[in-house]
Amino acid sequence: MLKSVAAFERIGEENAFAVLARATELAARGRDIINLGIGQPDFRTPDHIVEAAVKALRDGHHGYTPATGILALREAVAADLDRRFRVTVDPGLVMIVPGGKVTMFMAILMFGEPGAEILYPDPGFPIYRSMIEFTGATPVPVPIREENGFAFSAAETLSLITPRTRLLILNSPANPTGGVTPKPEIDALVAGLAAHPDVAILSDEIYGQMTFDGLAHQTLLAYPEIRDRLILLDGWSKTYAMTGWRLGYSIWPKRLHDLARKLAVNSYSCVNAAAQYAGIAALEGPQDAVRDMVAEFDRRRAVVVEGLNALPGISCATPKGAFYAFPNVSRTGWKAKALASALLEEAGVAVIGGPDFGVHGEGYIRLSYANSTENIRRALERMGEFLTAKA
Ligand code: PLP
Numbered sequence: 001m002l003k004s005v006a007a008f009e010r011i012g013e014e015n016a017f018a019v020l021a022r023a024t025e026l027a028a029r030g031r032d033i034i035n036l037g038i039g040q041p042d043f044r045t046p047d048h049i050v051e052a053a054v055k056a057l058r059d060g061h062h063g064y065t066p067a068t069g070i071l072a073l074r075e076a077v078a079a080d081l082d083r084r085f086r087v088t089v090d091p092g093l094v095m096i097v098p099g100g101k102v103t104m105f106m107a108i109l110m111f112g113e114p115g116a117e118i119l120y121p122d123p124g125f126p127i128y129r130s131m132i133e134f135t136g137a138t139p140v141p142v143p144i145r146e147e148n149g150f151a152f153s154a155a156e157t158l159s160l161i162t163p164r165t166r167l168l169i170l171n172s173p174a175n176p177t178g179g180v181t182p183k184p185e186i187d188a189l190v191a192g193l194a195a196h197p198d199v200a201i202l203s204d205e206i207y208g209q210m211t212f213d214g215l216a217h218q219t220l221l222a223y224p225e226i227r228d229r230l231i232l233l234d235g236w237s238k239t240y241a242m243t244g245w246r247l248g249y250s251i252w253p254k255r256l257h258d259l260a261r262k263l264a265v266n267s268y269s270c271v272n273a274a275a276q277y278a279g280i281a282a283l284e285g286p287q288d289a290v291r292d293m294v295a296e297f298d299r300r301r302a303v304v305v306e307g308l309n310a311l312p313g314i315s316c317a318t319p320k321g322a323f324y325a326f327p328n329v330s331r332t333g334w335k336a337k338a339l340a341s342a343l344l345e346e347a348g349v350a351v352i353g354g355p356d357f358g359v360h361g362e363g364y365i366r367l368s369y370a371n372s373t374e375n376i377r378r379a380l381e382r383m384g385e386f387l388t389a390k391a
Contacts, residue, residue: 012130015356019340023350034379036367037350039175039324041241045278046289049240052281053274061273067264068257069096069249073276076283077249087221095250095260096279098271100206100235103250104169105131106260107202107231111167112137119160120169121152122358123176123326125204128169129358137166143360146317146328150179154188158196167200168193170220173207176357176366177326178319180211183218190223201226204233206248207322209290212298215320221251228253238322239290240282245275297323300369300376307380308367312387323370326354330363332387340365347386349379 019037027033044050068074074094081089097103104127112118112135120128122141132139142157144150152170161168170189172181193199203220211217220230235248252260264270301318304325308316313332316325329339337353343365344350354361369376 007134007136010130010133010136012126012133014126016352019344019350019352023344026344026348031348033344033348033350034371034375034382035350036369036371036376036379037344037352038370039368040243040370041238041293041323042370042372043241043289043293045240045242045245046282046285048285049242049278049282052285053245053278056274056277061277063273065270065273065276067261067270069094069271070273070276073280073283074249076280077251080283081219081221081251085219085222087219089221089251093251093254093257095252095257095264096271096276097235097248097250097260097264098246098268100204100233100237100248101127102268103231103233103235103248104128104202104204106250106263107167107200107233107256108132108135108137109263110256110259111135111200115164116166117162117164118167118169119157119165121171121174123354123361123364124169124171124358125175126357138164140165141358141360142168144174144177144179145360146177146326146364149182149320150174150177150317150326151181151185152189154185154192157189158192161196161199165196165199167202169202169204171204173211173217173321175207175322176324176352176354176361176364178322178324180215180320181218186218186220190220190226193226197229200229200231202231202233206233206235206238208234209239210294210297210323211321212294212301213320217321231256236279236282241289241293242278242282245278247271247275247279297369300371300373301325303373303376304367304369304380307377311380311384312391314387323368325367325369326364327367328363329365333391336362336365342390343383343386347382349382349386 074091078089108131114136116137208217232251236242316327340353354364
């Protein structure tokens with residue numbers, strides 16, 4: 001096979017999309033499917049944000065924008081980060097991208113090459129590993145353990161760094177576990193990274209506004225000592241229920257920002273202009289829709305966790321962030337992927353098997369509680385009936 005094609009053969013996928021396709025197919029055949037598989041808020045984008053996009057179109061914003069995004073949006077991002085975390089960010093280092101994924105795509109392309117090692121969370125967002133393998137770099141999983149509250153362990157993460165490590169990918173609050181890495185652990189990690197000045201950091205903070213129990217999100221931007229090698233990934237998809245708009249942003253060190261700009265120029269040119277105006281309205285407008293959505297996720301979290309813990313063979317730690325529960329199903333007698341598949345085919349409940357998020361995901365399934373409380377209750381009931389019938 002041609003070498004370049006062989007690299008593409010290594011690209012992986014997000015199985016959540018395959019599960020969604022199968023769930024849709026079953027529903028089209030008349031089956032009643034409850035979808036707890038997909039990782040997107042079940043809310044509409046708030047009206048004032050939609051109106052801003054409509055207005056931008058009416059006002060004639062129909063052309064290209066700068067590849068890095070319109071200045072007013074980059075300034076709004078910097079102002080938002082200042083408001084939320086009291087950190088100063090140069091709008092010139094902000095890059096507006098078509099969705100959070102594009103930042104990881106660019107960052108992994110920049111650092112991945114044969115011989116390089118890239119550390120990534122396992123279980124974790126499947127695209128990290130897929131992209132690392134595409135570049136020919138060696139993926140080095142950082143185990144994310146239930147007994148550690150699904151947080152990164154600073155000591156274990158640092159122990160995996162070698163002279164070949166080029167990039168460390170962090171994600172808190174996390175997909176698929178809902179884990180939030182506590183500040184002292186992040187402090188220790190950053191302190192340890194001082195001994196490894198050649199290791200860049202990609203911090204995926206896309207769920208940064210979705211924390212519970214009064215936990216404050218700890219951004220990696222708050223550590224000036226790593227700013228010259230930190231890439232921050234965030235966006236509008238989850239916070240403002242805008243997954244279909246394809247709008248994200250990243251903050252880059254200066255030398256990398258220009259490379260990211262060139263990658264944009266060589267591929268998508270810029271993010272669609274109306275979506276960028278919507279992004280400004282999202283950041284500068286009222287934030288109550290975000291608060292209401294997070295409060296609703298919090299209520300559903302209680303229902304999911306209590307319901308799962310009442311099921312035979314299942315135990316579920318309380319997630320601290322995002323909108324996922326990651327119950328331990330190892331005592332059900334099922335392998336996780338087989339259980340996920342049987343739940344969809346036989347019980348009409350779509351969930352994702354933990355192994356789709358990495359080898360350390362065996363023994364777990366992921367449920368997204370971005371669905372109505374009523375549907376969540378019905379799904380739990382079906383799961384209970386299914387497990388009891390198969391016991
Ligand atoms: N990072 C994580 C951890 C995610 O879970 C997701 C989406 O599910 C993304 C990034 C990508 O977000 P976007 O839809 O903005 O590309």
